[in-house]
Amino acid sequence: MISxxxxxLLDYLKALLNDVRIKPDIPTDMIDDEDFLCLDKTxxxxxxxxxxxxxxxxxYSIEGKGYVLGSLKALQSSLRNLTWKTKAIAAGDFSQxxxxxxxxxxxxxxxxxxxxxxxxxxxxxxxxxxxxxxxxPDATIITNFEDGSLVAYNQAFIETTKFSxxxxxxxxxxxxxxYLNIEERKMLLEKLKKDGYIENAEISFLGRSGEILTGxxxxxxxxxxxxxxxxxVIRDITELKEIEKKLQKSEELHRLLADNAADVIWTMNxxxxxxxxxxxxxxxxxxxxxxVLAQSQEEVLCPGSLIHLQQGLERAIHSVQNxxxxxxxxxxxxxxxxxxxxxxxxxxxxxxxxxDGRFIGMLGVTRDISERKIMExxxxxxxxxDKLTQSYNRLKLDETLEQQFERAKTEAIPFSIIILDIDxxxxxxxxxxxxxxxxxLIELVAxxxxxxxxxDIVGRWGGEEFxxxxxxxxxxxxxxxxxxxxxVVETYRFTTAGQVTISLGVSAYRDDLTPESIVSRxxxxxxxxxxxxxxxxxxxx
Amino acid sequence: MERKYAFSWDLLGDxxxxxxxxxxxxxxxxxxxxxxxxxxxxxxxxxxxxxNEIFYQAGKLAGQEFYQNMIDKTDDFNNFINQLQTVxxxxxxxxxxxxxxxxxxxxxxxxxAEDLDCSGLPETGYxxxxxxxxxxxxxxEGFSGIPFVVKETDCWCTGDRTCRFSAKATNEGN
Ligand SMILES: [Zn+2]
Numbered sequence: 250m251i252s253x254x255x256x257x258l259l260d261y262l263k264a265l266l267n268d269v270r271i272k273p274d275i276p277t278d279m280i281d282d283e284d285f286l287c288l289d290k291t292x293x294x295x296x297x298x299x300x301x302x303x304x305x306x307x308x309y310s311i312e313g314k315g316y317v318l319g320s321l322k323a324l325q326s327s328l329r330n331l332t333w334k335t336k337a338i339a340a341g342d343f344s345q346x347x348x349x350x351x352x353x354x355x356x357x358x359x360x361x362x363x364x365x366x367x368x369x370x371x372x373x374x375x376x377x378x379x380x381x382x383x384x385x386p387d388a389t390i391i392t393n394f395e396d397g398s399l400v401a402y403n404q405a406f407i408e409t410t411k412f413s414x415x416x417x418x419x420x421x422x423x424x425x426x427x428y429l430n431i432e433e434r435k436m437l438l439e440k441l442k443k444d445g446y447i448e449n450a451e452i453s454f455l456g457r458s459g460e461i462l463t464g465x466x467x468x469x470x471x472x473x474x475x476x477x478x479x480x481x482v483i484r485d486i487t488e489l490k491e492i493e494k495k496l497q498k499s500e501e502l503h504r505l506l507a508d509n510a511a512d513v514i515w516t517m518n519x520x521x522x523x524x525x526x527x528x529x530x531x532x533x534x535x536x537x538x539x540x541v542l543a544q545s546q547e548e549v550l551c552p553g554s555l556i557h558l559q560q561g562l563e564r565a566i567h568s569v570q571n572x573x574x575x576x577x578x579x580x581x582x583x584x585x586x587x588x589x590x591x592x593x594x595x596x597x598x599x600x601x602x603x604x605d606g607r608f609i610g611m612l613g614v615t616r617d618i619s620e621r622k623i624m625e626x627x628x629x630x631x632x633x634x635d636k637l638t639q640s641y642n643r644l645k646l647d648e649t650l651e652q653q654f655e656r657a658k659t660e661a662i663p664f665s666i667i668i669l670d671i672d673x674x675x676x677x678x679x680x681x682x683x684x685x686x687x688x689x690l691i692e693l694v695a696x697x698x699x700x701x702x703x704x705d706i707v708g709r710w711g712g713e714e715f716x717x718x719x720x721x722x723x724x725x726x727x728x729x730x731x732x733x734x735x736x737v738v739e740t741y742r743f744t745t746a747g748q749v750t751i752s753l754g755v756s757a758y759r760d761d762l763t764p765e766s767i768v769s770r771x772x773x774x775x776x777x778x779x780x781x782x783x784x785x786x787x788x789x790x
Numbered sequence: 791m792e793r794k795y796a797f798s799w800d801l802l803g804d805x806x807x808x809x810x811x812x813x814x815x816x817x818x819x820x821x822x823x824x825x826x827x828x829x830x831x832x833x834x835x836x837x838x839x840x841x842n843e844i845f846y847q848a849g850k851l852a853g854q855e856f857y858q859n860m861i862d863k864t865d866d867f868n869n870f871i872n873q874l875q876t877v878x879x880x881x882x883x884x885x886x887x888x889x890x891x892x893x894x895x896x897x898x899x900x901x902x903a904e905d906l907d908c909s910g911l912p913e914t915g916y917x918x919x920x921x922x923x924x925x926x927x928x929x930x931e932g933f934s935g936i937p938f939v940v941k942e943t944d945c946w947c948t949g950d951r952t953c954r955f956s957a958k959a960t961n962e963g964n
Contacts, residue, residue, distance in 0.1 A: 314915075324899035326901045326952050329889035342868040349885070349903075 254278060291315055298325075300731055303510045307332060329747040331357075338364065359556035387484045390424070394438070394470070394477035397425040409464075409485045411457040424550040429453040429461055431656075437468065441479065445470045454483075513594075513615040516601065521546050521558065524610060533594070533617055537588030542679050554582035561598065567609045568600075575600025581618065592624040637687055638694040640707030640715070649718050650764045651708045655759040665727025667717040668771040669734070670782040671749045685745045692743050693751070700737050701730065716768075724788065728780055731755045731786040739784060750784035797851055806905070821906065825921070842920045848920035853928025861932070867893055870933045882906065896936060897957025900926060903952040908945055914950050917945035919953050926955055936961070 281284040294313040301309035334345040343365035388406035447468040464483040515526040578598040598613040633645035676687040710716040754774030778787040883900040924939040931936040944950035
């Protein structure tokens with residue numbers, strides 16, 4: 250049995266520990282008891298501390314001292330330290346671990362470790378992305394979908410646009426400012442909204458100093474913190490465009506030149522087919538470009554020139570197969586024209602190589618050389634023609650004599666020669682003057698030429714002396730020709746001079762003679778004719 | 791004043807050489823015996839307050855030397871705390887924890903459980919870890935370069951289970 254006072258004290262303490270509400274009054278006879286007041290204060294502190302800790306209020310300052318309060322403080326201290334560690338972990342310090350909260354410590358530490366691994370993985374993924382992002386050789390940017398602000402860019406973007414990193418940091422750029430035509434961005438955004446991506450769209454954009462660049466843009470719609478952004482890779486094709494333009498221009502220029510040149514410019518494959526020929530071919534040969542492109546080699550070249558093309562092609566194929574440089578070919582070719590005539594041309598042919606050194610075909614320039622050909626022939630003719638009489642000169646006579654002698658020697662085909670001289674020519678000159686004398690020479694040559702075969706060679710041997718070479722003619726036939734000529738001249742009436750006679754000496758090839766001795770034998774015969782009274786034919790036995 | 795006791799870390803001696811059998815360990819009682827007998831005699835000479843002052847200063851000197859010799863220099867606060875935690879635990883000096891730390895404001899609340907000086911001591915009703923106070927102040931100054939004042943707010947000797955220290959940066963010396 251306990252006293253009534255003790256009962257009321259117990260009720261007070263019980264309520265203090267168990268009830269929601271504290272009895273307001275301290276039992277009256279305890280009011281001055283210091284120990285009781287201390288106990289009362291401690292229990293009230295414990296109540297408050299437990300209540301606040303229970304609510305999770307860690308910043309509550311626990312009043313008082315003693316074992317129970319001390320333990321509560323230790324608990325509070327642990328929880329506060331845990332809070333601090335959690336904050337440190339949240340800030341990225343994964344070295345933090347907990348060792349004072351039993352099973353909780355293990356769970357907490359493994360959570361931290363897992364978090365560290367995950368964060369590390371994310372970090373590595375991010376680093377990997379950044380590395381890839383930065384090393385993409387094309388300008389790569391991330392922009393805000395709505396306002397176009399530049400969120401990220403790589404080194405290639407800096408190099409393409411010529412902005413500096415410092416500039417971009419100081420004055421943030423929005424991609425809208427870099428579009429030459431903002432409508433292009435609007436169209437790209439429409440497509441992005443619709444498809445979520447853009448591939449290789451050509452855009453024009455501005456570099457730092459306003460230079461216009463051309464790019465192929467490929468974009469994807471991405472979300473960063475739930476905000477729509479655009480990841481774009483822009484291939485700078487400005488230079489490519491420039492080159493393309495230049496190439497086009499130069500091609501046009503070349504075509505223009507080729508189309509308008511007087512020379513014919515053409516390209517040909519190794520199979521001998523034209524791949525291009527300039528329209529000037531029409532002027533040269535009368536055929537149109539289409540007609541020429543369809544022509545066979547035989548239709549392009551006359552038989553004598555065809556061999557040049559065939560040999561040229563063989564050499565070209567050989568060079569290409571052996572990786573040798575193409576030998577530039579230059580030659581004169583005769584080509585058939587549409588009107589059935591032919592034209593002489595000079596062709597210069599060289600190889601065409603691609604930039605990487607591959608043989609592509611042949612490039613030829615064909616030039617009309619018919620005029621030159623005529624000139625050449627004229628020069629040749631003049632070189633063998635006697636200026637006054639237009640008969641052959643001594644050069645041609647010597648040459649022909651040599652040829653005939655060789656032929657007779659090797660093929661046993663005989664030939665004869667006649668040397669003739671105008672009788673008393675000095676008298677003609679003295680009587681009528683040199684002009685008439687010259688006239689006689691000219692008319693004589695005409696009369697002689699008219700009365701020999703076309704293959705016979707009539708030439709001026711010197712002064713009023715002429716030599717006639719008669720191929721495939723023996724001595725007796727030669728004598729007949731000589732006699733005929735003597736007769737023709739004797740009956741011919743020369744302008745002003747009237748009748749003029751000639752003396753003739755004939756000799757023929759014999760295998761014991763030389764060209765010189767054949768001539769001297771004819772000469773000696775002519776001398777004899779003069780001795781024997783002129784206007785006659787003689788020969789040596 | 792001519793000095794004979796000027797401290798240097800070398801004074802701790804070569805323990806492996808000097809104590810091949812007994813090694814590095816000794817009993818806590820021995821440490822406390824020395825500290826409390828010092829306190830007794832010093833108090834008799836200079837009084838209670840001056841004694842605390844002397845122990846605070848001694849703790850500070852110890853903290854400076856400890857920081858120089860046992861802590862790797864770092865700018866990272868967490869790294870500094872981790873090092874401190876590890877080395878204090880390894881040396882058996884206590885379990886050091888941070889409750890709150892605001893280095894910008896220069897305000898920290900730190901706790902040391904199982905403190906070398908006071909854990910398990912009978913209640914005296916007043917905090918006695920003045921040596922720890924100085925020690926912690928010097929460590930914080932070592933790390934931050936700013937002087938700190940450290941006051942023990944809870945102690946085993948006042949009935950608590952851990953020693954709690956409140957540290958504040960001061961402008962003193964600036
Ligand atoms: Zn203490």
